[in-house]
Amino acid sequence: MSSYTRVALVTGANKGIGFAIARDLCREFPGDVVLTARDEARGRAAVQQLQAEGLSPRFHQLDIDDLQSIRAARDFLRKEYGGLNVLVNNAGIAFQTDDPTPFDIQAEVTLKTNFFATRNVCNELLPIVKPHGRVVNVSSSQGSQALENCSEDLQEKFRCETLTEEDLVDLMKKFVEDTKNEVHEREGWPSSAYGVSKLGVTVLSRILARRLEEKRKADRILLNACCPGWVKTDLGGAHASRTVEEGAETPVYLALLPPDATEPHGQLVCDKVVQNW
Numbered sequence: 001m002s003s004y005t006r007v008a009l010v011t012g013a014n015k016g017i018g019f020a021i022a023r024d025l026c027r028e029f030p031g032d033v034v035l036t037a038r039d040e041a042r043g044r045a046a047v048q049q050l051q052a053e054g055l056s057p058r059f060h061q062l063d064i065d066d067l068q069s070i071r072a073a074r075d076f077l078r079k080e081y082g083g084l085n086v087l088v089n090n091a092g093i094a095f096q097t098d099d100p101t102p103f104d105i106q107a108e109v110t111l112k113t114n115f116f117a118t119r120n121v122c123n124e125l126l127p128i129v130k131p132h133g134r135v136v137n138v139s140s141s142q143g144s145q146a147l148e149n150c151s152e153d154l155q156e157k158f159r160c161e162t163l164t165e166e167d168l169v170d171l172m173k174k175f176v177e178d179t180k181n182e183v184h185e186r187e188g189w190p191s192s193a194y195g196v197s198k199l200g201v202t203v204l205s206r207i208l209a210r211r212l213e214e215k216r217k218a219d220r221i222l223l224n225a226c227c228p229g230w231v232k233t234d235l236g237g238a239h240a241s242r243t244v245e246e247g248a249e250t251p252v253y254l255a256l257l258p259p260d261a262t263e264p265h266g267q268l269v270c271d272k273v274v275q276n277w
């Protein structure tokens with residue numbers, strides 16, 4: 001048996017759903033919880049807030065847009081814990097609906113963080129996830145909506161069980177490129193940059209889960225995407241129906257799946273229920 005303390009890491013945990021996930025994990029996860037944030041001051045303030053509640057998260061800076069920052073977090077986890085037991089990819093962004101930023105810029109910026117940066121975190125941290133580890137990618141049912149609004153040709157590609165990570169990356173790049181050339185609708189894409197970015201996260205989760213199944217089956221790692229529901233946060237807005245505590249429920253459920261669990265794996269989970277894809 002390893003002598004290392006178990007460890008869970010949450011990205012974008014200084015506020016919103018990520019903060020609520022970190023709080024729940026501090027209460028329920030048998031090990032250390034690393035609250036990460038791109039901004040050190042905001043992250044440390046969040047840690048202090050949890051400390052005031054009698055909880056003991058650790059802090060590590062992590063800007064998922066910055067590969068060096070991801071690698072520094074990976075090195076920290078390797079050195080202090082010999083790896084990672086639970087990874088919650090929560091960090092994400094969305095432009096507000098009335099934001100005047102041109103659509104192609106919104107597409108580029110949103111996909112950069114929500115899809116490409118989340119993928120970088122997965123690629124850097126998955127190799128150090130320990131046996132029985134749990135990986136939760138916070139996606140959105142808006143990704144499913146975006147899939148429904150894609151052309152039949154694109155839907156078929158995204159649903160294809162043999163789509164590779166490289167194919168998916170090419171499709172996500174094509175979406176951004178198509179918005180720049182103002183041909184995205186003609187090319188079968190929906191007009192939601194956020195939706196396409198989360199479609200990418202859900203499909204990426206399916207691909208990575210499949211790869212774990214092929215390459216590390218004996219490790220019994222479970223990796224899933226989830227939707228937290230519509231949650232009152234800076235991103236979700238004040239009219240959203242759920243509190244951050246409610247939004248954290250499904251991600252935390254997936255993060256704490258018991259060691260003998262064999263499913264869900266590679267699924268999109270909403271309200272603790274696997275969704276049809």
Ligand SMILES: NC(=O)c1ccc[n+]([C@@H]2O[C@H](COP(=O)([O-])OP(=O)(O)OC[C@H]3O[C@@H](n4cnc5c(N)ncnc54)[C@H](OP(=O)(O)O)[C@@H]3O)[C@@H](O)[C@H]2O)c1
Nearest residue numbers: 012016017038063064065091092140230231233234235236
């Ligand atoms: N709220 C909803 O209704 C809803 C619904 C479905 C899915 N989601 C998803 O749930 C997740 C959390 O959203 P939320 O509603 O809690 O939003 P939020 O309150 O705006 O929080 C987003 C968090 O992500 C962080 N973040 C953004 N870019 C980052 C980066 N490059 N590196 C590290 N951290 C970064 C933010 O940090 P800063 O404070 O530094 O900006 C913040 O901590 C997102 O993935 C979102 O897409 C939300």
